[in-house]
Amino acid sequence: MFKRILIANRGEIAKRIINAAQEMGIETVAIYSEVDEDSVHVHAADYSYPLGDPTPASSYLNMEKIIKIALESQSEAIHPGYGFLSENSEFAQKVIDNGIIFIGPTPEAIFSVGDKIQAKKTMKKAGIPVIPGYHGGSRNIDYLLKKARDIGFPLMIKATAGGGGRGMRIVESEDEFIESFESAKREAKGAFGSGDVFLEKYLPHIRHIEFQVLGDKYGKIIHLNERECSIQRRHQKIIEETPSTALNPELRKKMGKIAISAAQAVNYSNAGSVEFVLDDTTGKFYFLEINARLQVEHAITEAVTGIDLVKWQIKIAAGQNLTINQEDIISRGHALEFRIYAENPEKQFLPSSGTIYQVQVPVGVNIRNDLGISTLGGRISTYYDPMIAKLIVHAETREEAIQKMRWALRNYSAQGIPTNIAFLREVLNKKAFQEGDTHTTFVENHFNKWQGNQKETPVEVFLAAALFEVMEPFLSTGQDTASNSLINGIDHYYSPWSKLGTWGRESLDAMSGKLTTTIGRGKAVIKKILPKVGDDFHSSFLPDSDPHSPWRKMGSWQLGKKNTRKL
């Protein structure tokens, strides 16, 4: 096993990988740009090296600098995380050429799935269904227009080198084609350095289903079931869940098999995702792409399978055999991931930036917080992705997972800049979401021109603000105007509250003694953050009632007679 690895990434994913490595007894090396000096990953790692200039090209995308640091720090391997250099075959090759192990698939595999057109051709040859389209690589606008007519409208223009919704346009009719083409080309050029695009039939009512695959260097490859990532905005995922409400065991088996053949067609190793679009009205599905990296949403698969994907990535890269067999993979319960973004849902989800003063995260059974910033706050810069954190919950059923997520989000607070938290809370209230009616058009169908929570501010909020004014001056040092926090406690001798004594149990008891209510002594009514459940809240995905449930046979979560996980 490695002694030391470098993590060529930042924020929550760097922290996630650092944790996994440290648990395995591997030392970690973080890299950071100027603006990330105080970022969580820098302090979590055993060693940290500065990259300087924060622009991505000269920091987290700077291959030479990163490899130099890896050599200098005597790192034996590099984990690229997601985004940045994770799907760059040139980088993977350079890493290998410098005698360092790349934690990920081979450069050849990255290359063959990185070119989406080539990947689709390969898949078609391997007998895997792909969406009808034009992947010829022509840049001639007249020819492309002719091809567009052949495919039929609506269609989609996508960047050949793209991902994450950049350089992507939906064209409803022929007269929009040229303008959309120009705009997609411009965006693709800016984002990926190449303005090449391809055309594809646009399927309006689809779900986005991906299968997690894991393979070792010796040809063994398994899948870890699906994730549904249909709920997107700006063609980027915000909510993921597993299992999908659209898959039954037969379809899961069929798609899983095809996912494995797709991965085998490019000799894939390490962790990756095979993405499909599923038309659940017909049950037809098409290969979309292979993401040759760890996904943002890998955590939900970890939750239901109990398998640590990052640790396996490292073990596989170190040359170990994948000792898990396909039949060992059993998903239990239901997991949801909601991504917390610095953005304005009211303004077409435009990214926001600035200082977050504090983050309060929910803590509880089967709640996982993958945080990109400290709970004491931090800056969200404009240089990188505006994702603040991931909130992952896991419960026995989908219904309970929704309830848990509702509780968790109500206890979530990230203050200082606009975030999507209120929007995410609202998603949980949508009947369509509760019923599992999730498609890629979910956000535009249910949140078109959403103007935030228009409820009146409760009087308690104004009272809280007034109390804060009274309390705050006695709590800060007086010099530090930037102080945002109540740190010193309320017993400062200037405090008007000090004479009230401490506010521990005694005073609560004393207080309740004065109360002439029915609640009894020693207890105060605590207005709790309880989820409000509507009468019509039903989920059809209870293990007992859902004929498609893969866990039906297992019963709920009592420990099984035999251990199904032979790790």
Place this chain on the structure above:
Amino acid sequence: MSDIFTFDDGRKRREVRLRRDEKNNFFVVVGDKEIQVQAKVLGVGQFQFTLDNIIYKVNVSTNGDTRFIHLDGEDYEIRRVSSLETEFDEIDEAEGGLKSPMPGRIVKIFVKQGQKVKRGQDLISIEAMKMENRITAPYDGIITKILFSVGDQVEANIPLIELENIESEEINEE
């Protein structure tokens, strides 16, 4: 002895009157009611208060006059109105929509100075984090000034275009 605090949630203003009696008990005056209130610090930026037998847990942080408040599972952003500030200060400068929504680079300008535009028409395309965003006309009008050109970097909330409202102009002429 009592203190009055005024806050604005963007829709309306609200006064909160806190009164302290000689025994140092605090009372809040809400409408015509006066209720005793008690508070306790829980942690950084976090406290709880008891009102009417109900304990509320609150997270507060501040930025200038802005108060970010998390209470009862929801988030609020309100502004402290200083006692000197009068209602007259409140007149909004612009209808908005013509300011840059975020920091970024201008990639396309669809209009020319002096051009008449319809509500909803594309004016400027701005790119940030590799995503294009279009700013559209919030009302019918005439472009009186374009303040930037293609390729310029702009900060968030900076005016990009001056657009004169046609309707209001016609009213003025009458």
